[in-house]
Amino acid sequence: MISLAGIDRSFQVGDQTVDALADVNLDIGAGEYLSIMGPSGSGKSTLLNIVGLLDRPTGGVYKLDNRDVTRLTDEEQARVRREKIGFVFQAFHLVPRLTALENVSVPMMLSGIAISERRQRAAKSLEDYGLGDRMDHRPSQLSGGQRQRVAMARATIMHPPVLLADEPTGNLDRASGREVVGLLERLNASGVTLIVVTHDPELGRRARRQLHMVDGRINADNVLQK
Amino acid sequence: MKLLDMIRMGLGSLIAHRLRSSLSALGIAVGIAAVILLTSIGEGINRFVIAEFSQFGTNIITVHPGKTQTRGASIGIFASDRPLTIDDSVALRRVASVLYSVPAVQGTAEVNAEGRSRRVTVYGVGPDFPDAFSINVASGSFLPHDDPEQARTFVALGSKVRDEIFGSSNPLGDRVEIGGSRYRVIGVMESKGQILGVDLDDTVYIPAGRALELFNRDGLMEINVVYRPGANPDTVVDGIHKTMMTRHGREDFTITPQQEMMDVLSSVLEVLTFAVGALGSISLLVGGVGILTIMTISVTERTSEIGLLRALGAKRGQILSLFLGEAILLSSIGGVLGLSLGVGLAQLLTITVPALPVNTPWLFAVLAETVAVAIGLAAGVVPATRAAGLDPVEALRAE
Ligand SMILES: Nc1ncnc2c1ncn2[C@@H]1O[C@H](COP(=O)(O)OP(=O)(O)OP(=O)(O)O)[C@@H](O)[C@H]1O
Numbered sequence: 250m251i252s253l254a255g256i257d258r259s260f261q262v263g264d265q266t267v268d269a270l271a272d273v274n275l276d277i278g279a280g281e282y283l284s285i286m287g288p289s290g291s292g293k294s295t296l297l298n299i300v301g302l303l304d305r306p307t308g309g310v311y312k313l314d315n316r317d318v319t320r321l322t323d324e325e326q327a328r329v330r331r332e333k334i335g336f337v338f339q340a341f342h343l344v345p346r347l348t349a350l351e352n353v354s355v356p357m358m359l360s361g362i363a364i365s366e367r368r369q370r371a372a373k374s375l376e377d378y379g380l381g382d383r384m385d386h387r388p389s390q391l392s393g394g395q396r397q398r399v400a401m402a403r404a405t406i407m408h409p410p411v412l413l414a415d416e417p418t419g420n421l422d423r424a425s426g427r428e429v430v431g432l433l434e435r436l437n438a439s440g441v442t443l444i445v446v447t448h449d450p451e452l453g454r455r456a457r458r459q460l461h462m463v464d465g466r467i468n469a470d471n472v473l474q475k
Numbered sequence: 476m477k478l479l480d481m482i483r484m485g486l487g488s489l490i491a492h493r494l495r496s497s498l499s500a501l502g503i504a505v506g507i508a509a510v511i512l513l514t515s516i517g518e519g520i521n522r523f524v525i526a527e528f529s530q531f532g533t534n535i536i537t538v539h540p541g542k543t544q545t546r547g548a549s550i551g552i553f554a555s556d557r558p559l560t561i562d563d564s565v566a567l568r569r570v571a572s573v574l575y576s577v578p579a580v581q582g583t584a585e586v587n588a589e590g591r592s593r594r595v596t597v598y599g600v601g602p603d604f605p606d607a608f609s610i611n612v613a614s615g616s617f618l619p620h621d622d623p624e625q626a627r628t629f630v631a632l633g634s635k636v637r638d639e640i641f642g643s644s645n646p647l648g649d650r651v652e653i654g655g656s657r658y659r660v661i662g663v664m665e666s667k668g669q670i671l672g673v674d675l676d677d678t679v680y681i682p683a684g685r686a687l688e689l690f691n692r693d694g695l696m697e698i699n700v701v702y703r704p705g706a707n708p709d710t711v712v713d714g715i716h717k718t719m720m721t722r723h724g725r726e727d728f729t730i731t732p733q734q735e736m737m738d739v740l741s742s743v744l745e746v747l748t749f750a751v752g753a754l755g756s757i758s759l760l761v762g763g764v765g766i767l768t769i770m771t772i773s774v775t776e777r778t779s780e781i782g783l784l785r786a787l788g789a790k791r792g793q794i795l796s797l798f799l800g801e802a803i804l805l806s807s808i809g810g811v812l813g814l815s816l817g818v819g820l821a822q823l824l825t826i827t828v829p830a831l832p833v834n835t836p837w838l839f840a841v842l843a844e845t846v847a848v849a850i851g852l853a854a855g856v857v858p859a860t861r862a863a864g865l866d867p868v869e870a871l872r873a874e
Pocket residue numbers: 260261262267268269287288289290291292293294295296
């Protein structure tokens with residue numbers, strides 16, 4: 250479903266060129282559970298951003314569902330993001346002035362879904378994530394774990410087939426981290442392709458397929474045999 | 476994304492920063508209020524002046540001696556020009572569609588009676604004067620239709636002259652001395668008050684021929700011709716022109732239709748109102764800069780929110796309209812606030828200073844509101860474009 254071929258991503262810093270990704274080749278099937286690990290600066294986030302169509306590679310071809318999405322216009326990429334990709338960030342990225350319910354509703358609002366349907370779907374989703382009694386709370390009134398669950402409800406509200414998580418537990422204590430991982434894995438079990446970037450080896454080892462990156466390259470790609 | 480959602484989102488973020496939102500909206504409000512107040516006063520004065528000028532009716536055509544060139548200033552009266560005579564006035568009465576023709580000579584003179592004396596305006600006019608200018612006689616009658624060359628020495632008094640000289644006693648039939656000659660009072664005019672600073676009540680009316688003698692003039696100052704309402708003014712002007720040409724042999728007179736004068740006056744006053752309004756819009760501009768500042772700050776503060784929206788699938792266009800909409804919302808709220816403030820102040824002014832004519836021109840109010848929206852749009856373009864142009868990855872990294 251995801252196919253990266255010869256992906257390069259270089260940044261120009263002054264007169265110096267930084268190769269964040271160099272010749273990355275990667276194929277990910279639908280429903281896979283993948284973790285990406287590696288030292289800081291190895292290009293994990295950059296790779297995730299390219300898969301999420303937030304960033305464009307400087308070279309190579311990216312196919313999503315057999316469609317070359319590398320050279321889509323900004324508008325078309327935005328549409329693909331909206332329909333196919335959900336993001337979970339380390340820093341949650343909730344809109345501080347909106348309630349939990351409104352935060353979860355934002356993707357539906359961007360798609361022009363009517364407010365009554367939005368409320369209904371967002372409320373249902375928040376209940377699924379155990380936040381039925383927190384719908385009208387603002388992010389500042391929620392714990393870290395609760396915030397990340399709101400963010401997950403938002404990431405999944407449009408039922409995207411791909412979920413990208415960049416250090417989803419990075420800002421959480423162990424207990425809430427484990428809780429969030431459990432929810433992510435539950436989604437994967439229901440068929441969602443899950444890619445998790447993490448520094449936590451314990452979390453990384455839970456994935457069936459584990460990538461290891463160094464200096465913008467994938468230097469290990471292990472698939473657990475079950 | 477729906478328009479209603481956009482408004483809701485915009486309002487939400489404006490409310491999240493109540494204080495600064497209200498302050499920048501206030502900037503626009505002050506500007507709009509200033510424009511509305513200033514134009515209200517301008518328009519009020521405009522209407523007041525026009526009403527003053529038109530209260531004698533607008534179907535008046537004035538004939539002056541001497542030729543005013545269509546371009547440039549009056550050349551004045553040449554020695555060779557024939558003066559305007561009472562006979563001219565009588566002749567103009569016969570032009571088609573003309574109802575009244577009133578000769579006019581004006582000056583000031585001492586009026587003596589009952590041992591009292593008063594310096595007043597003396598109008599030398601014809602018997603048609605009250606009908607022509609809708610100034611009625613309160614008691615007695617106006618000057619009779621005498622032979623204009625030998626009109627009897629009758630006088631009609633303005634109400635103030637009567638009050639000052641005769642008090643409450645009836646002056647009809649009494650004699651008064653005007654500039655050394657004796658006149659008999661045959662009428663008292665109803666009070667008209669001041670018109671453009673001239674007190675019509677502190678006036679006496681005598682036959683034009685007598686006034687010529689009194690002021691030692693050989694010609695009238697003007698002849699006022701009143702034509703039938705509904706008649707074509709151009710045709711009447713042509714008729715007057717033809718009559719005058721036959722009588723004078725050449726064009727040593729000037730014909731000015733009141734309507735034309737009013738049109739010029741009105742357009743001058745309108746330009747003035749507009750200029751005053753433009754002056755007020757300077758403060759509107761300052762308000763616009765306020766919105767620009769707030770929106771720029773807002774985009775910077777919400778960089779990571781913009782990154783998030785992009786990650787959630789917002790198009791650049793949606794980000795653009797979100798911030799543009801917020802700027803317009805801010806300025807139109809200011810606009811509505813300013814509208815009520817301006818109209819309120821104008822009303823207050825009407826109540827507290829009744830002498831000052833105030834009239835809110837609705838066109839200007841609508842215009843001011845449109846300008847407010849346009850200012851929001853203009854002030855929002857730069858910050859909104861910047862927001863839409865942000866790189867999502869960079870934006871998400873911002874904190
Ligand atoms: N906008 C940028 N401009 C310049 N260099 C960049 C930019 N973004 C990333 N890089 C560089 O690309 C490399 C990979 O960065 P990336 O953020 O992908 O690392 P990472 O593996 O996610 O690291 P971490 O584990 O610390 O999050 C780094 O060397 C980084 O300095």
